[in-house]
Amino acid sequence: MDKVRFGIIGCGVIAPWHARGVTSTPEAELVAVCDVIEERAQKLSAEFGEPAVYTDHLKMLAEADIDAVCVCVPSGLHGPVTIDAAKHGKHVMCEKPIEITLPKIDAMIDACKQANTKLGVIFQRRTAPMWTKIRNAINDGKLGKMVLGDAYLKYYRSQDYYDSGDWRGTWELDGGGALMNQGVHCIDLQRWIMGPIDTVYAQADHLVRDIEVEDTCCAVLKFKSGAFGVLQGTTSVVGMNHRLEFHGDQGTICVDGEKITKWKVPGQDEEPPDDAVDMGSAASDPKAISTEGHAIQIRDLCLAIMEDRDPMIGGDEARKAVEVILAIYESARTGQPVKMG
Numbered sequence: 001m002d003k004v005r006f007g008i009i010g011c012g013v014i015a016p017w018h019a020r021g022v023t024s025t026p027e028a029e030l031v032a033v034c035d036v037i038e039e040r041a042q043k044l045s046a047e048f049g050e051p052a053v054y055t056d057h058l059k060m061l062a063e064a065d066i067d068a069v070c071v072c073v074p075s076g077l078h079g080p081v082t083i084d085a086a087k088h089g090k091h092v093m094c095e096k097p098i099e100i101t102l103p104k105i106d107a108m109i110d111a112c113k114q115a116n117t118k119l120g121v122i123f124q125r126r127t128a129p130m131w132t133k134i135r136n137a138i139n140d141g142k143l144g145k146m147v148l149g150d151a152y153l154k155y156y157r158s159q160d161y162y163d164s165g166d167w168r169g170t171w172e173l174d175g176g177g178a179l180m181n182q183g184v185h186c187i188d189l190q191r192w193i194m195g196p197i198d199t200v201y202a203q204a205d206h207l208v209r210d211i212e213v214e215d216t217c218c219a220v221l222k223f224k225s226g227a228f229g230v231l232q233g234t235t236s237v238v239g240m241n242h243r244l245e246f247h248g249d250q251g252t253i254c255v256d257g258e259k260i261t262k263w264k265v266p267g268q269d270e271e272p273p274d275d276a277v278d279m280g281s282a283a284s285d286p287k288a289i290s291t292e293g294h295a296i297q298i299r300d301l302c303l304a305i306m307e308d309r310d311p312m313i314g315g316d317e318a319r320k321a322v323e324v325i326l327a328i329y330e331s332a333r334t335g336q337p338v339k340m341g
C-alpha cells in the first residue's frame with residue numbers, strides 16, 4: 001500500500017482539520033466524506049478536492065474504496081461509529097475524547113483488536129516536543145522528588161457555543177463539559193507527565209451556562225507517586241488560558257498556553273528553552289487550533305498501518321484521561337473522594 005485511502009465521518013467544526021491533515025500527507029488520500037446533514041458533507045467535499053459525498057456512514061463503509069476513517073461525530077457517537085468501521089475492516093483515527101464511558105471505550109478497543117485494525121486517537125497537543133521534554137525531565141528525576149503537578153484550564157465558551165449543536169453540553173453525547181470536552185487535552189498531558197492518579201476529590205457544577213454538564217470544576221488529586229495536584233477546569237471565565245505547573249523538591253517547570261515560562265532545573269540553564277510550538281490554545285475560540293498536530297497524527301496512523309505497528313496514541317492510552325475525568329465526576333456527584341484503579 002503506498003497510500004491510505006480515507007473517509008471522514010462527521011463534517012462539522014473539526015472535520016476540516018482532518019481533511020487538511022489527510023490531503024497534506026503524502027501517504028494519504030481523501031476519498032469520501034459523510035454527514036447526516038448533506039450540505040455539510042457537500043461543503044467539505046467542495047473545499048477538499050471533491051471526494052465522494054455520503055449521508056449514511058454504513059453505506060460509505062460498505063461502498064467507498066477506503067482503508068481508514070476519521071471519526072469526527074459528537075463524542076458519544078465515537079464508539080458505535082468506530083465499531084461499525086472496525087466491522088468493515090477500516091482503520092480509525094478518532095477525535096478526542098475517545099468516548100465518554102469506559103464500557104463504550106473498551107468495546108471500541110476490543111472491536112478494533114478483533115478486526116485487526118488500527119485505532120488512533122487525536123490528542124494533538126502531545127505532538128508538540130515541549131511536552132516530551134518536560135515529561136523526560138520529570139521522569140529522569142531532574143526536578144527531584146515530585147511534590148505538585150497542577151493544571152489550571154481556564155477557558156471561555158459562550159451560551160451561543162453550547163446552543164450551536166444540540167449535543168453540546170449534554171451528558172448523553174458530550175459526556176461532560178469543561179473537563180470532558182475542552183479540558184481533556186491538558187488533563188491527558190497532566191496525567192501523562194505526572195503518572196497515574198491514586199485518588200481524586202472534586203466539586204463540579206454549571207455555575208454560569210444553561211447546560212446539563214459542568215462549566216466549572218475544582219479537583220484535588222493525589223498521584224500514585226505520592227505527589228499532589230490541583231485540577232481546575234472552566235469554560236466560564238474570560239481572558240485566561242491553560243497553565244500547567246510541575247514542582248519537585250529541586251526544580252520547577254511552568255507552562256502558560258504553549259510556552260514554557262519557567263525552567264528551573266538544577267544543572268541546566270534557567271532560561272526557559274525557546275521551543276514552543278504554537279498549537280493554538282482554543283482558550284476562547286474552539287477553531288483557534290493549528291492543523292499541525294492533526295497532520296502529524298494522521299501521517300503517524302498511515303505509517304502505523306503500513307509498518308503494522310501501533311499508532312502514537314492508541315485506544316488504551318486515550319482511555320486514561322477519560323478515566324480520570326469520570327472519577328472526578330463521580331467524586332463531585334457523591335461528595336466523596338474516589339480511589340482510582
Ligand SMILES: NC(=O)c1ccc[n+]([C@@H]2O[C@H](COP(=O)([O-])OP(=O)(O)OC[C@H]3O[C@@H](n4cnc5c(N)ncnc54)[C@H](O)[C@@H]3O)[C@@H](O)[C@H]2O)c1
Pocket residue numbers: 009010011012013014015034035036037040055056057072073074075076077095096097122124165181286289
Ligand atoms: N481535537 C480538537 O481540538 C477538537 C476540537 C473540536 C472538536 N473536537 C471533537 O470532535 C468531535 C466533533 O466535534 P465538532 O465540534 O466538530 O462537532 P459538530 O457538531 O460541529 O460536528 C459533528 C458533525 O457530525 C455529524 N454527525 C452526527 N452523527 C453522524 C453520523 N451518524 N454520521 C455522519 N455524521 C454525523 C453532525 O451532523 C455534525 O455535522 C467531538 O468529539 C469533539 O470533542 C476535537
